Amino acid sequence: MRAQAAYDELIRRARQESLVASCAALLEWDEMTYMPSGGVEHRAAQLAFLAGLQHQLATDPRVGELLAELEGSPLLADPLSPAAVNIRELRRLYDRAVRLPRSLVEETARVCSIAHQEWISARQQNNFALFRPWLEKIVGLKRQEAEALGYESVAYDALLEEYEPGVRSQDLARLFDALRRELLPLVGAIAGSGRQPDVSVLHREYPLDRQRAFGAEAAAALGFDFRRGRLDATAHPFCTAIGPGDCRITTRYRLHDFSEAFFGVLHEVGHALYEQGLAPEHHGTPMGEAASVGVHESQARLWENVVGRSRPFWEHFFPRARRAFPEALADVTVEQFYAAVNRVEPSPNRVRADEVTYNLHILIRFDLERALLAGDLKVGDLPAAWDEAYRRQLGIAPPDDAEGCLQDGHWSSGLIGYFPTYTLGNLMGAQLFARAAEELGDLDRQFARGEFGGLVEWLTRHVYRHGRRFPAARLIEQATGSPFDHRPLVRALRQKYSELYGI
């Protein structure tokens, strides 16, 4: 078989697997948005069937044959050509998929599906003991998974690879320690400042239908294409790509909370701009996919925080917000509002954390989940270790386990190795933005005029259109001309918050 024919068949198969995944994505979206409660059992059966089918396609020996035929082929001559990138990435995915025994995949899916329900009850009842046996099972299964996948020195790296290919926890730990050394004094200085913004204005009454309309207006202004997407309400905000012309975001609305829904929209718009900016001709292949979970998150955090909590953004949007919510905002100035949406305050909750303390929440989880997987921390000792870490690093004590080690659903869903991608996203987003601002010159003035197309175009050219051509760190270096590190984020936070807090 000629290499081109083998490649064409490989791509056809990759696209078919992606098609199956996209059917599952729609079923999951529907489950979160419109499915009646009576549909839950059948939906689980549908999703299990599609997951099984996807696994079957991913591990089909024919894929291995095709990849073997393509070894040393002329298609690999230019390692950055779409064909070479696709072959490299499909090889990586195939090797991972076939290493996992089907029984382990199914057992993990089964345990996590129960564990997630148990976690919900445990959190509601503030009772860690209920969740403990399930977390123990999950940690055990994830250890087996890491052993099956293989790793160089640390089992955790085998799991991390799923979200951030090529990243090693040792390097991450070094990066995160450097970040922590900068963040702790900044948090301390902000807490010690005499200037503290009044956030009560964000908790006035914001009618839900107007929140929806205002969020949609902002999404469209940032570049979210509603002909190729939708915005709905769900219990937890998310973004899902159903197909190249169909990317859906959600948020949640509360009457007395401006921030949650609005910044939720901006966050998901960030994810969606990435999806809507991927090369449509490569859809269903690695060249048409996001580079990593961290890079994906970088776009969410960039649009939510770097853009959406900037002064020029609110110079443009505050007059519009005042028209949308005249009762709530008539007596508020843009400066007061800008300060309120940037209030920094250590709190026990990650999701509601500001952009300065947020990363400390992640670093704590990164340390704890590595210790759990390595066996250095017993699941039974997790609540105490959690509280101790919060006291030491954020200077606060979680009121209980529900707002402590039970607050996130990631571990109950089997996501170990995922948390670091949030901080990687913050770091990458800051570095990308700093470079875009340098190259584009007057981003602040563009934002103040409500123009965001220049930034979208820059990101599309330097990030979105590359798909998985580069590993994440190299993508950032290519885009910015500097090695990936923590300094751009630290610089940006220092500059913004020293001015805001007069420190």
Place this chain on the structure above:
Amino acid sequence: MRAQAAYDELIRRARQESLVASCAALLEWDEMTYMPSGGVEHRAAQLAFLAGLQHQLATDPRVGELLAELEGSPLLADPLSPAAVNIRELRRLYDRAVRLPRSLVEETARVCSIAHQEWISARQQNNFALFRPWLEKIVGLKRQEAEALGYESVAYDALLEEYEPGVRSQDLARLFDALRRELLPLVGAIAGSGRQPDVSVLHREYPLDRQRAFGAEAAAALGFDFRRGRLDATAHPFCTAIGPGDCRITTRYRLHDFSEAFFGVLHEVGHALYEQGLAPEHHGTPMGEAASVGVHESQARLWENVVGRSRPFWEHFFPRARRAFPEALADVTVEQFYAAVNRVEPSPNRVRADEVTYNLHILIRFDLERALLAGDLKVGDLPAAWDEAYRRQLGIAPPDDAEGCLQDGHWSSGLIGYFPTYTLGNLMGAQLFARAAEELGDLDRQFARGEFGGLVEWLTRHVYRHGRRFPAARLIEQATGSPFDHRPLVRALRQKYSELYGI
């Protein structure tokens, strides 16, 4: 292999095929309700993939082996047992599926998908010539399909079998002729009556959100279970079952039209009560499916017309309608309203036809599509034949082809042999209702009190829970104690309209 093991595997496979079909059903529902326009191309790819997968499962030679092993097995001893019914029906479906060459299935799908778009344009432009070559192709493909499937004497019967197993067009023609002989004089007498209701009240202003709420209230009152279903708005009303606990209906709302949305809801609720009343333990097998398209339609027409356009129904709902729409209905009496929703008037349009003339629209289509398939009528001569039939049977001339032979999308979708199920549904619905009313005694008083559970329970027991145990005509005979025929419908229409029109 023991028969029980073969049967278990057969059922497992049937359920898997049903699971794939249910994924497609959700994707189709989403396409009609919430999908952004940019998603259309990818959605077509998803649906084509699932259709291919379903066909592959349906024609898997293993199914043939299992069915062969089950021949003469003790499981068939009682032909009405669930196992015997499932084996009989799966055998019928498998034999049909394997007779169709995959190339023909794919070519028909391809042609119909273009033809349907062409039909939309042709209707918009009132230009039959645009659609003619596509209808010629479709008629040709359906002839090939009939030849591949096989038939006793008339090719049309092979297509009819898809919707009404066991029914022959010769018998249908006899039944329909008898019905026509009764309907024509009834329509004439109504047209000649001096008493004609004022329908302008139905075209006052009905705010859309209150139409939605009122429709949902009626749906719930009739027994539609919103925990296991939803109601949405679409361009064309439909009902789709995603799973045993998830049945969704839609309708369309227009500000100056009470009837379209409301009776659309009742119609789809009829379909939905059938789906929600199927035996959940048999879901995914023939014992858990509707007996035929005609029986399904009988439930839609029964709840829309026999119940929903009855006087006792409006005795209960009219005061509620007046509260929902005080501006539109303050000066209207229940008698005026009841007469308005039962106005009989020959018109060129099937979808908006009243329950008396409706069947004449169907009988015309039944005659024409049989003539097209047999080659007795050339596609090019269809417009003239259509107009001639409307003049002769309904006494009216369609204003143009858009409101004439281009009005329905069935043929463009490859549905030939489907139209008769509408009239079969009307006939079956009337016969079932007459018997239920006899057995239950005081249905009128129950309806006037807003109680519909007695009728739902009767239908569940006599129709829904049987799944595909009986062929449609035998199901009706079992349920009513009389052979299936046209007289119950004629009797019901005569009684209702002689009183309404004083004839």
